[in-house]
Amino acid sequence: MSAPLPRAWLAFLAASTLSQLGSTVLWFALGWAAASHGGQVAALVLTASGLPRLLLVLVGGSVADRVGARRLLLVTESVMVTVCLALASGLHATGPTPWLLAAAGLASGIVSAFSLPALGSMPRRLVDDAALPRALALRQSLGQTVLLVGAPLGGLLVATVGLPAIAVADAAGFAVVLLVLAVIRPRRDVGPGAEPLWRSLSDGARVVARTRGLAVALVLTGAVAAVVLPVSSLLVPLLGRASGWSAGTTGLVVAAQAAGSIGATLVVARTGTARRTGRAVALGLAVAAGGVGLVASVGAPVLVAGAAVVVGVGTGVAVAHLAPFVLGSAPRTHLARVQAWTALAQLAPVVVSNNLLGALAERVSAGAALGCCAVVLGLCALAATRLRSASS
Numbered sequence: 001m002s003a004p005l006p007r008a009w010l011a012f013l014a015a016s017t018l019s020q021l022g023s024t025v026l027w028f029a030l031g032w033a034a035a036s037h038g039g040q041v042a043a044l045v046l047t048a049s050g051l052p053r054l055l056l057v058l059v060g061g062s063v064a065d066r067v068g069a070r071r072l073l074l075v076t077e078s079v080m081v082t083v084c085l086a087l088a089s090g091l092h093a094t095g096p097t098p099w100l101l102a103a104a105g106l107a108s109g110i111v112s113a114f115s116l117p118a119l120g121s122m123p124r125r126l127v128d129d130a131a132l133p134r135a136l137a138l139r140q141s142l143g144q145t146v147l148l149v150g151a152p153l154g155g156l157l158v159a160t161v162g163l164p165a166i167a168v169a170d171a172a173g174f175a176v177v178l179l180v181l182a183v184i185r186p187r188r189d190v191g192p193g194a195e196p197l198w199r200s201l202s203d204g205a206r207v208v209a210r211t212r213g214l215a216v217a218l219v220l221t222g223a224v225a226a227v228v229l230p231v232s233s234l235l236v237p238l239l240g241r242a243s244g245w246s247a248g249t250t251g252l253v254v255a256a257q258a259a260g261s262i263g264a265t266l267v268v269a270r271t272g273t274a275r276r277t278g279r280a281v282a283l284g285l286a287v288a289a290g291g292v293g294l295v296a297s298v299g300a301p302v303l304v305a306g307a308a309v310v311v312g313v314g315t316g317v318a319v320a321h322l323a324p325f326v327l328g329s330a331p332r333t334h335l336a337r338v339q340a341w342t343a344l345a346q347l348a349p350v351v352v353s354n355n356l357l358g359a360l361a362e363r364v365s366a367g368a369a370l371g372c373c374a375v376v377l378g379l380c381a382l383a384a385t386r387l388r389s390a391s392s
Helices: 007-035 039-067 069-094 098-126 129-160 163-183 197-210 214-243 247-271 277-297 301-329 332-363 366-384
Strands: none
Touching (some): 039 197, 039 332, 129 163, 197 214, 214 332, 301 332
C-alpha cells in the first residue's frame, strides 16, 4: 500500500484548491459583468489579465527560485487579499464599470505571473519524489473539479449574493492560503540567490535546453495544450450552436470531459504512475485523439457526451504522467523557473490555436476544427513514445 501523502502538502492543497474555487467563481462573475458592456470590453478584461501573465511568468519563476517559493507566495497572496477587498469596495461604490473590471484583471494578471511558478513548484518542495506523481494527480483531479463546479456556482452566486460579496469571499480564500503558508515549512525551499535577475532568466532557459527530456516534454506540453484546451472552451460550444443544442446540453458535454479527467487522475492518485512514462503519455494521448474524433463525428448529444468522457480520460492519463515527468526532471535549484517555462508553454500556443481553430470552425465547421485537433493529438502520441528522463 502507498504511504499517505504528507500533511503539509494536503493542508496546502486544500487551501489552494479553496482559493482556486473562489477565483474561478469571481472570474466567471466578472466575465459575466464584462459581457454586459459588449464584446470589446469582455475582450479587454481578458487581455488585461492574460497579457501580463504571459509576459512576466518567466520573471516570476526566477524570483521564486531566488527568494523561495513560500516567501514569494506570502507576498502574492497578501497582495491578492488587498486586490479583492479593493475590488469589492469599488463594486459596491460604482458597480462593475469597464475600467474597474480591466484594472482588476491587470492586477490579477501581474500577481499571478509571480504566484503561478511558485505554486507549481510547491509539490516537489513538500512531497518526496516517490509520492510526487500521486500528489500531482490529486491536485489535477481537484483542479478539474473546481473547473466543473466553478461556473455553475458563479452563476448562482451572481444571482443571489452579488459581485461584492463574491470578491470578499475570494479574499477570504487567499487569506486561508496565507494561514497555511505561515505554518508549513517546505523542506526543499531555496534561499536567496546572489546572481542578477537577467542571469537567472538565462540560466532557466539553459537548464530547460540541457536537461535530458525536459525540452521535449515542454514542447509536447505546449502542443497538447494548443489542441486540448480549445476543445471544451471553444469548439464544443461552437459545435453545440451549429447542432442546435441548448446551453444546458452543451454544458453537460463540457462537464463530461471534466468528469472523465477527474476519474482518470483520481485512479493515478491512488495507484501511482506507470513505470514507462512515455508509453503511458502516448496511450493517453491516443485515447484522447480517438475521443476528439468521435466528438467531431457522432452527432447525437448523448454520444458526444460519451466521447467527451473518453477525451477526459485520455488527457487525464497523459497529464497525470507528463506533469510529474516535467517537475521531477527539474533541478531542485530551478523548480519555479521550470514551472514558469511550463506555464509559458501552455499559455502561448493556446493564444495562437484559439484564433486558428476559431477561424477554421467559422469558415468550414467546428467538426473540421475538432478533426484537426484529433490529428495533432495523434502526432503528439507518436512523439510521446520518445520521452526519456535524465535518469533513463
